[in-house]
Amino acid sequence: MSLAIKYRPKNFDDHIGQDEIVKAFKRALREKRIAQAYLFAGPRGVGKTTTARILSKALNCDNFNDITENPCGKCSSCRDIENSRHIDVIEIDGASNRGIDEVRQIRENAKFLPARGRYKVYIIDEVHMLTIEAFNALLKTLEEPPKHVVFIFATTDPQKIPPTVLSRLQRYDFKPISTFDIIARLNQIVKVENINIDEKAIEEIARRSDGSLRDALVLLDQMRMFCEDRITYKDVLNILGAIEREVLEELLKAIYEGDYKKAISILDTILQRNLAILDFVKEFNEFLFDVFKEVVNNERKGYEKEDLMIFLNLALEMENAVRYSITPKVWLEFYISKMCFVPRTVQLMNILENYNIVYRAKDIKKEEKIKNEPKPLTLKEKLETYFLEKNDPYISGAILASNVIEENGKIKFIFKSENKFTAEELKTKLEVLQKALNYLNYPNREIEIIVEEENPLKLKLIRELGLRKEDEQ
Numbered sequence: 001m002s003l004a005i006k007y008r009p010k011n012f013d014d015h016i017g018q019d020e021i022v023k024a025f026k027r028a029l030r031e032k033r034i035a036q037a038y039l040f041a042g043p044r045g046v047g048k049t050t051t052a053r054i055l056s057k058a059l060n061c062d063n064f065n066d067i068t069e070n071p072c073g074k075c076s077s078c079r080d081i082e083n084s085r086h087i088d089v090i091e092i093d094g095a096s097n098r099g100i101d102e103v104r105q106i107r108e109n110a111k112f113l114p115a116r117g118r119y120k121v122y123i124i125d126e127v128h129m130l131t132i133e134a135f136n137a138l139l140k141t142l143e144e145p146p147k148h149v150v151f152i153f154a155t156t157d158p159q160k161i162p163p164t165v166l167s168r169l170q171r172y173d174f175k176p177i178s179t180f181d182i183i184a185r186l187n188q189i190v191k192v193e194n195i196n197i198d199e200k201a202i203e204e205i206a207r208r209s210d211g212s213l214r215d216a217l218v219l220l221d222q223m224r225m226f227c228e229d230r231i232t233y234k235d236v237l238n239i240l241g242a243i244e245r246e247v248l249e250e251l252l253k254a255i256y257e258g259d260y261k262k263a264i265s266i267l268d269t270i271l272q273r274n275l276a277i278l279d280f281v282k283e284f285n286e287f288l289f290d291v292f293k294e295v296v297n298n299e300r301k302g303y304e305k306e307d308l309m310i311f312l313n314l315a316l317e318m319e320n321a322v323r324y325s326i327t328p329k330v331w332l333e334f335y336i337s338k339m340c341f342v343p344r345t346v347q348l349m350n351i352l353e354n355y356n357i358v359y360r361a362k363d364i365k366k367e368e369k370i371k372n373e374p375k376p377l378t379l380k381e382k383l384e385t386y387f388l389e390k391n392d393p394y395i396s397g398a399i400l401a402s403n404v405i406e407e408n409g410k411i412k413f414i415f416k417s418e419n420k421f422t423a424e425e426l427k428t429k430l431e432v433l434q435k436a437l438n439y440l441n442y443p444n445r446e447i448e449i450i451v452e453e454e455n456p457l458k459l460k461l462i463r464e465l466g467l468r469k470e471d472e473q
């Protein structure tokens with residue numbers, strides 16, 4: 001039996017994460033106040049159907065002579081409700097029974113007294129899927145419901161329910177279950193089940209379940225199937241992927257469409273999970289490479305392989321920048337926006353020639369030449385290396401973010417406006433820079449640190465690509 005089914009709450013006391021709602025129901029049941037129609041609204045997997053079943057048990061438990069706040073969960077009525085086979089508790093899927101005929105049938109059927117329990121309960125899941133005609137038919141029943149009938153409507157999308165219907169329902173809003181509550185529940189369950197698992201792995205599973213205990217249990221089940229011995233945090237990352245593939249797909253799509261705002265907002269959502277930034281970057285790069293391979297092998301459409309190559313090149317730079325920086329998030333956002341704005345296959349050859357990766361793939365002879373006589377480093381690369389060797393990754397990273405050019409005997413470090421703080425910081429390090437330049441055989445040069453404010457990133461980037469070529473000469 002799956003954990004999600006085995007540990008579905010059997011009564012209100014087992015219920016997790018919806019304390020306010022549980023409290024309200026217990027009091028109402030104690031005081032014998034039963035509404036005839038309820039609306040349970042909220043995201044999927046947070047206990048709406050489970051609560052509907054527990055309420056049905058409270059109305060029909062055999063171990064009590066009247067409704068109770070504490071159904072036993074063990075009598076045959078409770079068990080049949082649990083397994084959706086109680087004759088008086090009818091569960092209907094609104095998505096596949098959306099028409100007026102189905103609702104008419106419910107109305108006919110509702111007239112008859114319960115066969116076995118005290119109340120006839122209709123649980124209609126995804127009720128917002130009903131057609132307008134079906135809602136209108138339902139409304140007639142809701143206006144004058146038979147005394148022995150209780151309706152429970154569940155929905156993920158309450159705003160789609162007509163106001164005339166809404167006004168007849170007692171509404172409960174179910175919230176996503178807190179990660180804290182999910183972790184606590186998972187801890188109880190792994191103890192009972194003797195599952196050998198790291199605390200950090202539990203936390204990661206809880207985080208991924210997005211407020212759904214059911215999802216958390218499904219993930220735990222999945223992990224249990226794959227890991228024979230102990231489930232570690234690493235196992236969770238390996239098996240479930242550090243980030244869900246759909247999220248990465250969404251991010252890549254936003255980048256490809258140049259939708260900078262969307263890309264950054266997806267990024268924010270991902271980073272809210274407290275993932276190490278370098279881990280995320282590695283995961284993203286691997287994903288990018290997978291997509292690239294699929295495109296090259298004609299297994300996937302929608303992306304140009306040349307564009308993906310440019311992304312990959314930037315992705316590699318990004319990994320380096322993030323690895324050595326004390327402000328990795330800045331670099332991550334910088335490179336993701338760079339990917340958004342980098343020109344697409346337009347002027348393709350022009351741009352690609354600036355990237356050795358393509359250059360090499362195109363010209364094997366050249367590659368051999370490159371192998372034999374290593375390409376001289378640009379001043380920028382020399383400086384980066386110099387400071388990395390001096391164990392000063394911050395300056396190295398700052399230089400990586402700038403364009404370094406030699407002009408009229410001056411050495412210019414040109415920053416983009418979003419890096420102005422880095423530029424300011426670098427201005428305080430002129431002495432160290434001078435020393436580095438002296439060491440690299442650029443003695444006593446004047447240093448200029450420039451922030452370019454006015455140009456949109458896209459233009460800057462095109463120019464940067466042009467400059468890069470000059471650098472390499």
Ligand SMILES: [Zn+2]
Nearest residue numbers: 061072075078
């Ligand atoms: Zn019972």
